[in-house]
Amino acid sequence: MSQDSQAFISANVVTSDTTDTQQLKAVNNSTLSVWQRLVVTVWDSDHYAKTSEERVLVRKLDCTLLICLAFGYFMKNIDQGNLSNAYVSGLQVDLNITGNQYTYMGTIYNVVYCVMQVPSNLIVLKVRPSWWLAGCEIGWTIFTFAQAGAQTYQHMYVFRFFIGFFEASFQSLAFYVLGSWYTKSELAKRTSIFYIASPLGQAFASYAMAAVYTSMDRLAGLAGWRWLYIICGIMSAPVAVSVFFLVPDFPETTKAWYLTEQEKEIGRLRAARNGTVFMTGIVNFSTFKKIVSQWRFWTLLPAYLFYATGVQSYNYFGVYLRSAGYSVAMRNILPGCAFVLQIPLALLYGYIADKTGSRFLVCFVPMVLMLFPTIVLAVWPDDNTLRVTAFMLAACFFITHIFFTWVNEIAHASMEERGFLIAACQCFFYAFNAFLPAIVFRQTDGPTFRKGFPTVLGANILACIAFVTIYILHQRQLRQEAAQSHAEEARDQEQSPISGKDDDKDALEKVTILRV
Incomplete structure (x- = not known):
């Protein structure tokens, strides 16, 4: 950590419980405007207890990390709803699906999705989350397009296998990354915004299938359900690219282009202050x-x-x-x-x-x-x-x-x-x-x-x-x-007659910061 950044954090960011309480009291006792009271009531209760620099960081995270993950989750849920919508809109007849073949498509997806849950969250301890998530979304985008060209139910088996493989990471890893950046007073609201992409995606999939089937069935010789997969693939591609550029990885490994070095240091300090221990890499x-x-x-x-x-x-x-x-x-x-x-x-x-x-x-x-x-x-x-x-x-x-x-x-x-x-x-x-x-x-x-x-x-x-x-x-x-x-505070005070002035430095030195 640079001396300038250290000095900035020490001077401006609340790091101890005592200081947190004092600043919150100052905010509560101050006269807030109507808008400020609305923000504190509806949004983050500690919004004005943060420094202006920390508020800028949180705003950047909301506009990049949160929105990007929400759109990715939206696309994932659209795809999950597309199979059933396509099935009743021509896929069954066109691919001559009989017996339990449709059920097996869902089973293949669910089994692969289940198996890949834990490996995906462990992979990002070694590989940057932005790379892994972007690669996965590009993967499921490719196989979304591939489903539009399926000619047999065996093709769909293969495509659903890879769709499940690539989509398995998204929800778990999104909760993981969000929990690494946001504090206890911020996290639940952000995960709620992320989570509502699920019902929105499911609803959109139904309405999109109805609209596509009505207006595009047999357009250019393609069935409506094939156009649905093509359109969803086109929608997924830019979201995949945005994940690569906008997901800032973890606070201790971030190389996000839109965060200043000062903001990266604040992000790491926020995590330490929140009690979130950084990765050991082991x-x-x-x-x-x-x-x-x-x-x-x-x-x-x-x-x-x-x-x-x-x-x-x-x-x-x-x-x-x-x-x-x-x-x-x-x-x-x-x-x-x-x-x-x-x-x-x-x-x-x-x-x-x-x-x-x-x-x-x-x-x-x-x-x-x-x-x-x-x-x-x-x-x-x-x-x-x-x-x-x-x-x-x-x-x-x-x-x-x-x-x-x-x-x-x-x-x-x-x-x-x-x-x-x-x-x-x-x-x-x-x-x-x-x-x-x-x-x-x-x-x-x-x-x-x-x-x-x-x-x-x-x-x-x-x-x-x-x-x-x-x-x-x-x-x-x-x-x-x-x-x-x-007990640790009491021991530190016994060992050092002068305490408190290096609180911010100690907060970050107690965790392992990996530079990747």
């Missing part, structure tokens, strides 16, 4: 042995499995609507409305999580509320309105983004563990989801699914218990960390 058997010996591994993975399984009821809304005699239009409109509801609710969850600082409550309360629709569907009352309401509500309690915000904070003491746990949670769920629906949600059991909905209810209850368990263990961890920190 990934071996001992690393995994240490991870699996911690309570975090044995609670976070099953908690995510229970949660993700406990919100699966909405997937069978369309099956019910068809069996209940609803029109084709209503079979699309009603589930679409449920997806639309997810968007403001996801943003609200992020706002509350950052405003209160409690990730636990924003995970636990929606799961408790989720008990109502899951109980209704498990009991299956003879009331169509109640059943439709239950399906609609079942799509309103997705807290995936808040859960991974919580994981980022719980595992802050090891970058390798944090990356592994984020990916392993997803891998664990996909591994179960590859076979569980085939057992409890058999199509011959629809629409009541007498095994499926009770299973979802059981998972929902277990998720509530798991969240409480994680909260108790996390509170114990925080007490232990606080006691250790106080």
